[in-house]
Amino acid sequence: MDTPYGSEALPIWERPEPQPRAAPVPLSREKIAAAAIRLADAHGLDGLSVRKIAKELGVGPMRLYDYVINRSELLDLMVDVVYARIAEVIQQSAWRATVLAIAHATRDAALDHEWFSDLLGGRPHLGPHALAVGEATAAALSQAPAVRGIDGLQRALGALNAFIIGAVRREVTERRTARSTGTDEATFQAGLGPYLTRMLETGRYPTIARLVIDGAHLNAEETFHHNLTTVLDGITGRPRT
Template identity: 50%
Template sequence: MTVWDRPEPPIRPVPLDRERIVAAAIALADEGGLGAVSLRKVAARLNAGPMRLYGYISTKEELFDLMVDEAQAEILPDEQPGDWREALRVLAHRTRRTALRHEWLADLLGGRPTLGPNGLAVTEATLAALDGLADVDTVMRAVETVSAYFTGAIRREIANLRAERATGLSKRDWQRASGPHVTRMLATGRFPALAKAVYDGTDVDAETSFATGLDWVLDAVAAKLKSGDAGSAVD
């Protein structure tokens, strides 16, 4: 039985329910990451005894599932765009913005899907965007491909933000500090492709990079859907 199927215990003198528990856990995670979340700390924030929480949540993993489902409510758009590319683009960008508000979400993206109402609604919206454009296996591979891209891109962006905070160096500060070493290494001539990228490439911000990569992935999906080659999509 999942946490969503299990009934909550009766209300006791200190008001407590899963909604309050999850809100407290998210606040802790927003402040200090997933490492700051424990049933004991959540209980303390709610002025309740730790054992009280076990009537609502059995494990920390269940708590994480509930937190992810709550965050996924922020991903769902108010209206589903009619165009499949725009629908997937909106979902990807909303996922990124939600992860930037709740950085801990990046650590939980890409695992087993949560089975809460918001998680199921996000999955439904994603699959519905491509419904009828190809057979179900092709649709599933397309969704997996787009999801793999934006999950990886979001995790990389969050990792860079965490590195900036940990070192106290912005991206430009880090580039200046590491510049002499990189210049010496490139001067050896052993890394010509890297040298071209460093000296000739255009530096873009994270949002532009995310949007460009997403468009390329959507172009590839569009080409696969147009070809109707479901067998290749599955291979």
């Protein structure tokens, strides 16, 4: 395809939507993404295929290739739909409120669409809504105390994103493990209780013993917020000397 940038294909965000045509089932990228998200929510990314999406929409598989070239483009569309939801919280009064709102909205979106967590942390997402979320996050952090210059901003963004992605993936992984094993975290811990008690009674693991015996069972949302604010305080609180 000849483009203003040479002979390479334009990314999906810059390619015009195919013109509507007379057909029993009208299609659009928005409809395709919505159907793909429904399937991924129900069956995960492994259960996602062009054939299944086409069946969900009631069309032939080849019609979808007028709108998306490959699976990678399909995932790009799906991800940007989720980022559109996250972008709804951007308008906050202060930089810290903006960062906290985006982080919590990212967690909420990942818990509603678990497959989304599988696509975080790799290559950057560059759809229009993903860019809007990235711009809002970077702009907010650039106003934080102790974030100095572009290098400081890059490090702050890296630390924040590493925390969010790690926390979200850990929570989603526990959910999936509970479903696949039929055992929730409390039941798992109870089953290994006698073994762990014997090991702790050896005296070799005194700090772990304190955590097990004295530590409270923490609420996931409260823990996410507490740890998020701790990380945010650390990366924006005071300059290194």
